[in-house]
Amino acid sequence: MEVLFxxxxxxxxxxxxTWDSFYQTIIxxxxxIYILEGLFNTLIIALFAVIIGIVIGVLVAxxxxxxxxxxxxxxxxxxxxxxxxxxxxxPQILQLMIIxxxxxxxxxxxxxxxxxxxxxINSGAYVSEIIRAGIESIDNGQLEAGYSLGLNYSKVxxxxxxxxxxxNILPALGNEFITLLKDxxxxxxxxxxxxxxxSDIIASRTYDYFFPLIIVAIIYLILTIGLSKLxxxxxxxxSNDYS
Amino acid sequence: xxTVKNLKKKFGNKIVLKGINLNVEKGERxxxxxxxxxxKSTLLRCINGIEKLTSGKVxxxxxxxxxxxxxxxxxxxxxxxxxxxxNLFPHLTITENIILAxxxxxxxxxxxxxxxxxxxxxxxxxxxxxxxxxxQLSGGQKQRIAIARALIMNPEVxxxxxxxxxxxxxxxxxxxxxxxxxAKNGMTMIVVTHEMSxxxxxxxxxxxxxxxxxxxxxxxxDIFENPKSDRLKEFLSKVK
Numbered sequence: 001m002e003v004l005f006x007x008x009x010x011x012x013x014x015x016x017x018t019w020d021s022f023y024q025t026i027i028x029x030x031x032x033i034y035i036l037e038g039l040f041n042t043l044i045i046a047l048f049a050v051i052i053g054i055v056i057g058v059l060v061a062x063x064x065x066x067x068x069x070x071x072x073x074x075x076x077x078x079x080x081x082x083x084x085x086x087x088x089x090x091p092q093i094l095q096l097m098i099i100x101x102x103x104x105x106x107x108x109x110x111x112x113x114x115x116x117x118x119x120x121i122n123s124g125a126y127v128s129e130i131i132r133a134g135i136e137s138i139d140n141g142q143l144e145a146g147y148s149l150g151l152n153y154s155k156v157x158x159x160x161x162x163x164x165x166x167x168n169i170l171p172a173l174g175n176e177f178i179t180l181l182k183d184x185x186x187x188x189x190x191x192x193x194x195x196x197x198x199s200d201i202i203a204s205r206t207y208d209y210f211f212p213l214i215i216v217a218i219i220y221l222i223l224t225i226g227l228s229k230l231x232x233x234x235x236x237x238x239s240n241d242y243s
Numbered sequence: 244x245x246t247v248k249n250l251k252k253k254f255g256n257k258i259v260l261k262g263i264n265l266n267v268e269k270g271e272r273x274x275x276x277x278x279x280x281x282x283k284s285t286l287l288r289c290i291n292g293i294e295k296l297t298s299g300k301v302x303x304x305x306x307x308x309x310x311x312x313x314x315x316x317x318x319x320x321x322x323x324x325x326x327x328x329x330n331l332f333p334h335l336t337i338t339e340n341i342i343l344a345x346x347x348x349x350x351x352x353x354x355x356x357x358x359x360x361x362x363x364x365x366x367x368x369x370x371x372x373x374x375x376x377x378x379q380l381s382g383g384q385k386q387r388i389a390i391a392r393a394l395i396m397n398p399e400v401x402x403x404x405x406x407x408x409x410x411x412x413x414x415x416x417x418x419x420x421x422x423x424x425x426a427k428n429g430m431t432m433i434v435v436t437h438e439m440s441x442x443x444x445x446x447x448x449x450x451x452x453x454x455x456x457x458x459x460x461x462x463x464x465d466i467f468e469n470p471k472s473d474r475l476k477e478f479l480s481k482v483k
Contacts, residue, residue: 145389
């Protein structure tokens, strides 16, 4: 009887402590607001960085492909290569710091905007390589058939090559976006209050790490799993179209 | 209509074409034959500018097609090309394949292009395939669609690069017959082929190439019944 009572007491105690911890770190003083703010910033940075990444990626991929195929845009191709090499050859955290502390060092600028720019520029390099590989995976005969009908390079790309390449590009692009979403946590280093930083702020106030870290981890998981579901839905839709 | 002057083409150190001179007039049906690797496909690809030449000139209706002042795309609109591997666009339906170029180049409205495509599909007897994708067609059907796709541009000349070489034997005739019909209707054609029935029936001139040079040329009768060079005799003994 006494044993049962002790066990019951332990259980009650455990839930009491857990609830206290949860209350202290999440509810007290409206601390959940940090997490909401962090989630908002993470989503904003990821969303706009993806858009910048795609725009830069497509441009760089087309410049480099046009150079490879037609020997055009010699100078732009050099710049594009340099850009890809620099971005892929240096740590992302360093790029973020260079942009924040050096390029915008003397300017008063919204730090979330700095994050968007840094992550977008970083993503663009990787996206460009993914798109370039996707374009190159399409049989050269497609390009030749397009040319032979009198279509120019940009029309061939737009109507013939890219619509086919997208099928090969999409899976790798999806991975890139999931990576980008997680990598926004690097923004914490320069003080962007995104999800990871938000959990860190709460933890440093309460000295209780459990709920801030676990909740934020779960949020990341929901976001990335949701994103990969969305991408595989798009893949399936594309592969149903033909073949 | 097409003049090739001293055309040379190198791939790295390998010289594929060693100074080709050729003149094709309107209404001619020139067939290029020769062993594989002799440069006949490369010659055809140089004529419509898919392959850049190393030196020499290709002149189409008075215009040097490699000149900076000439829009090669405008030239290609008038030169239909049919490839060994068909090169249909797999992501588009048959109709979309055919109408893509005239619509995107704003030569026809979409409605007119679709109407024309249906006429062409009727002509090649594939009207029932108009909403299918290339992957649902046989090789012979694909190649006939590829010919229709080139024809919708109303080309002045059609270039055929081994159009029947990738086909199963029983499908060769359907493509070959379509080409014969085109020839009978007066289409100017330059054809690289091993299909000797087409050569005998339709060619107005046969060119025998060997190792980057034109070795012999003449009417089908000259070439088949009275070959001069030993190399051509040997070649004919093998293909017959």
